[in-house]
Amino acid sequence: MEMQSHLARARGLGSTKHGVGHWWAQRLTAVALIPLSLWAVASAISLGGADYATYHAWISELGNLVLMLCFVTALFHHAQLGMQVVIEDYVHGETAKVTLLIATKFIAIIGAFSCIVAALKVALSG
Amino acid sequence: MVEFTLPANSRPTKGTVHKAESGATNVRAFHVYRFDPDTGDNPRIDTFELDLDKCGPMVLDALIKIKNEVDATLTFRRSCREGVCGSCSFNIDGTNTIACTKPISEIKGDVKIYPLPHMPVIKDLVCDLNQPYAQYAAVEPWIKADTPPPNRERLQSEEERAKLDGMWECILCFCCQTSCPSYWWNGDRYMGPAVLLQANRWIQDSRDEATGDRLDELDDPFRLYRCHTIMNCSNTCPKNLNPGRAIGEIKEALAKRL
Numbered sequence: 001m002e003m004q005s006h007l008a009r010a011r012g013l014g015s016t017k018h019g020v021g022h023w024w025a026q027r028l029t030a031v032a033l034i035p036l037s038l039w040a041v042a043s044a045i046s047l048g049g050a051d052y053a054t055y056h057a058w059i060s061e062l063g064n065l066v067l068m069l070c071f072v073t074a075l076f077h078h079a080q081l082g083m084q085v086v087i088e089d090y091v092h093g094e095t096a097k098v099t100l101l102i103a104t105k106f107i108a109i110i111g112a113f114s115c116i117v118a119a120l121k122v123a124l125s126g
Numbered sequence: 127m128v129e130f131t132l133p134a135n136s137r138p139t140k141g142t143v144h145k146a147e148s149g150a151t152n153v154r155a156f157h158v159y160r161f162d163p164d165t166g167d168n169p170r171i172d173t174f175e176l177d178l179d180k181c182g183p184m185v186l187d188a189l190i191k192i193k194n195e196v197d198a199t200l201t202f203r204r205s206c207r208e209g210v211c212g213s214c215s216f217n218i219d220g221t222n223t224i225a226c227t228k229p230i231s232e233i234k235g236d237v238k239i240y241p242l243p244h245m246p247v248i249k250d251l252v253c254d255l256n257q258p259y260a261q262y263a264a265v266e267p268w269i270k271a272d273t274p275p276p277n278r279e280r281l282q283s284e285e286e287r288a289k290l291d292g293m294w295e296c297i298l299c300f301c302c303q304t305s306c307p308s309y310w311w312n313g314d315r316y317m318g319p320a321v322l323l324q325a326n327r328w329i330q331d332s333r334d335e336a337t338g339d340r341l342d343e344l345d346d347p348f349r350l351y352r353c354h355t356i357m358n359c360s361n362t363c364p365k366n367l368n369p370g371r372a373i374g375e376i377k378e379a380l381a382k383r384l
Binding site for chain 1: 214256257259260261264265306308311312314315321343344345346347348350351355377380382384
């Protein structure tokens, strides 16, 4: 039975005092992803069906490598920020929520590092 | 986990049909949500046929006519009957609004009147608003100033006063609050559009000296940032206010001090 006052429940555990960071990061990555996604899609189309040597030459160019790393970082960061909001919105069981939130972060980190390491490995190999 | 089944009493059944008196020519049917906590029976939708020639123009007039002449047990809140008290807020014709300023003529076909969505129903059209009231109290909606008050009122320029327009008019009917999906899913932690509009009314007030503290209290992923700019709040407001914009102003203030 809950005999807590309505005001105590409304105040709850208090403000975390760091909501704006998440919100700002989500918008910054969204803005960054507009040109980066266009660049990534255009590159994928122009490289479609090319052999390994062509890809190797392309990613070895410093500009392409830097943009690729920016794209991957922004993409995974934005995706996990968005997934976190969706999970917080709709999943209300505490165990399921925390499990899903941790899994989302881990998957995003594994995905991002896999892409970064792959890009660097190809670009830096002779 | 996500709940896929509806809780008990979520599906109202068909209730009693009260026919219009014979000889009535301008008849309109009103379908009204009924729930009696004393019986605990499943909620039902009663139908009341009214002669609009013998009824006032607003939906509230119809409800009062039903209570006076057809079924005195019909329970609903009302007071000022002119859109300033915020008592008679219901879901009318699928949209939250206040019954006293909603003309029956604006509604095509039968008139459906339900309690505000997603709030615990106390009886018939009366829902439990303790949670939003407590959230309103939690934002401490009064002036806070360390500067001692002058011998007269605290002055404000016309421009400073203009910033409060669109917020002071709020009557706390909670039409916006209960129209917001984010508030439905996370109302225990999300403050909701009505309360955030009130919070912003004090954040924007030039006479208030606690702006930083107020922003601290709202800088939270749930209290403020559950707002995903769905904008049901601004669509439904019977006073034509814009809670969505007020929330945007709070986010802007928080971004400014990053």
